[in-house]
Amino acid sequence: MATLWTGGKIYTMAQVGETVEAVLEEDGKIVATGSVESLSPLAASIQHLQGSVMYPGFVDSHLHIIGYGEKLKHIDVSKVTSKDMLLEKLQERMSHASAQEWVIAIGLNENQFDEPIFPTLAELDALGEAHLVIKRSCHHLILANSKALAFAGITSATPSPEGGVIDKVDGQLTGVLKDAALYLIVNHMPHITPAYIEDALAKAIASLQSYGLVGGHSEDLSYYGPPSQPIQAYRKIVEAQQSFKVHLLQHHTVFEEVVKMDLLSSPYLEFGAMKIFIDGAFGGRTAALRQPYCDDPSNAGMLIHSTEQLTKYVQLARHYGQTVAVHAIGDLAIETILAIFAANPPQEGQLDRVIHCSLVDDDILSKLADLPVAVDMQPQFVQGEYQAELSRLGTKRAQGLHPLKSLLDRGLIVAGGSDAPIEVPNPLVGIYAAVTRRNVGETHYGYNSQEKVSRFEAVRLYTVGAAEIIGQQNTRGKIAAGYAADFTILQEDLFHVEIEHLPQIQVACTVVDGKIVYENRCKG
Structure with missing residues (x-):
């Protein structure tokens, strides 16, 4: 019919x-x-x-669907504009929480404060007896109270794990955990049950559909217990309803386990590239840079893995005939992984994926164009923290910040996403950001205005580009027969x-x- x-x-x-x-x-x-x-x-x-x-x-090419659902379930602090306002908002929930509960806040951005400082550990502990975790907007840094730190066995004597930082001042914990260190807590919180995951997923899908999205490329398989738990939730909520199309990246820590499950893909749930985090983010100064941060000259960020270890991960993916999708924000991170891709290319016709690709120069752009690589970028990133990033990187280096037009001009396949829950997964906001390179209501010509694109090019990121980056350009992304x-x-x-x-x-x-x-x- x-x-x-x-x-x-x-x-x-x-x-x-x-x-x-x-x-x-x-x-x-x-x-x-x-x-x-x-x-x-x-x-x-x-x-x-x-x-x-x-x-x-429209398809969001990079988000964390279950994580976005968690943001809908928990305390959204993305609009908080002072430390006092943050503490007041947390106090409201903590005062009614039992000692066994976990209170989660998501979206903190201290750069919106007049004085960009975090609460102290003592201030967090004074809010109440429940476990408290505050996730920064970049999700590469959390604040945890002493109750949550003790749950993970973190003390002032605990060394920072490889690829992460347990922050200390004069040898004492501050409550700040960066990158790999935060997983000591967030991957083991006891409230993450199958029912919790399913509820978060259902809330997320309903919200994404309301934004006009028909699908999304997500990465959720290493944060919610064994990968079988989120996979089962996707089977139950997404695949059974056949109302949303999910392309799942597979975190390197669970990649081989998932591959050996021999899972069948469908139009509504398919399994894609190995996902690797190469570095952190500008917000916590953990994005890996070739030169130090201008506002922290002793720090150039960090590579989460050694070159040798990254090579082993890429070779493991190749062993199973799979591509690799990498979170790479700093110029050193991008340069490092491109060299490994060049030495370990994928199969003919396959594309690896560089996610974010946030800081480039002409040399990096040339290397990208020479490889079978697509770029998965988030137009809204130019809106959120550009001024803070400018102070971290300096005017000259920031000319290569959050590229878009220069990627397209080099002939690269580029797809657009939100990285929700980091940004709001409204593709219209992403399209606006790609076209104007500014926040709604601002009147300037745009941050790095040379990177602005046309409306058609911006919409293409969420249609044709989102299909091309997963090799489905002949079946999705256009209105055409077939x-x-x-x-x-x-x-x-x-x-x-x-x-x-x-x-x-x-x-x-x-x-x-x-x-x-x-x-x-x-x-x-």
Whole structure:
């Protein structure tokens, strides 16, 4: 039973400005595109767009879906603008929590404070008897009270683990844990049960669909107990409902375990590249740099793994015929992994993935262009902490901060994501950031304005680019015959609205394989 979608503008994303009058869909696939006159005799029903605007389904190419669901479940402190406000917000929850409970806050950004300082361990301990964990917005740093530190067996005598930092002042704990050190707590919190994971996942999927997203590339398999737990949650919440398409990266610590499960993929749940963290983030000054931080001359960040260990991980992925996706933010981190990729290339036709790729120069851009590598970048990163990053990196080096146009100009495949829960997973906000390189409401010409792209190029990041980066460019990312009937339908035309209004456009409905999975205004 074929359905004709018509009654609004339909952008194919095959080329700039290309539209069609109607789309014929059957059994979740696009059968044909063309005029209403030619296609309506083939349709058993009509889905009228009521003047809305249809695009290929938007996909977030990098986020942590269960982690985003956790943010929806816990205390969101992303809007907190002072230490006192943070402590007050935490006190509200801590005063009602038992000594056995875990209180979790997510999204802290001290750069929004007049004085960018963290609470002391004593101040955290004074809030109450429950375990307390505060995750910084970058998720590469947490604050933990003494109760949470003791749970993990962390004392002033505990050495920092490889690839992480247990922060101390005069030999005493501060409560700050960076990168690998934070996993001593967050990967072992006892409230992470199958029911907890499923609830977080269900909340996340519903929210993502409301933003017009039909799918996402996520990395969740090493944070929630054995990988079988999050996989089972995805089977139960995502695959069974067939209303969202998830591409799962596999953290290197569980990669071989997951591979040996011999799991079957489906259109709604598939297993992709090995995921490796190469370095940290600018916020905690743990992104690995070739030269020290301008505001911390004794520190150039850190590589989480040695070159030898990274090579072994890449070779393990190659042994199983798999690609590698790397979190690499600093220029040293990017340079290091590109050299390893060059010495250990993937199979013909495969693409490795550099996630974030946040600090480049011409030499790094040339090396990227010479390799079978795609870039998975987050346009919103240029909004959040650019001024703080400028002070850390200096004006000259920051010219290579958060590239986009220069990547596309080199012919690289680039996909767009949010890294939620770090940023809000609204693709319209990402599109706005890619086009303007500024925060909503600002009037300047853009941070590193030479990296701005057109609206078409920005939308392409979330459609064609998101498909290309996983080798599905012939079945997803466009509105064309033979492609999946995944649509994002908006109430206004994002190519023509006033730019400051673009992030406020409302989603009419979200469609996966021809089925409306989120509906605001779109009626049959």
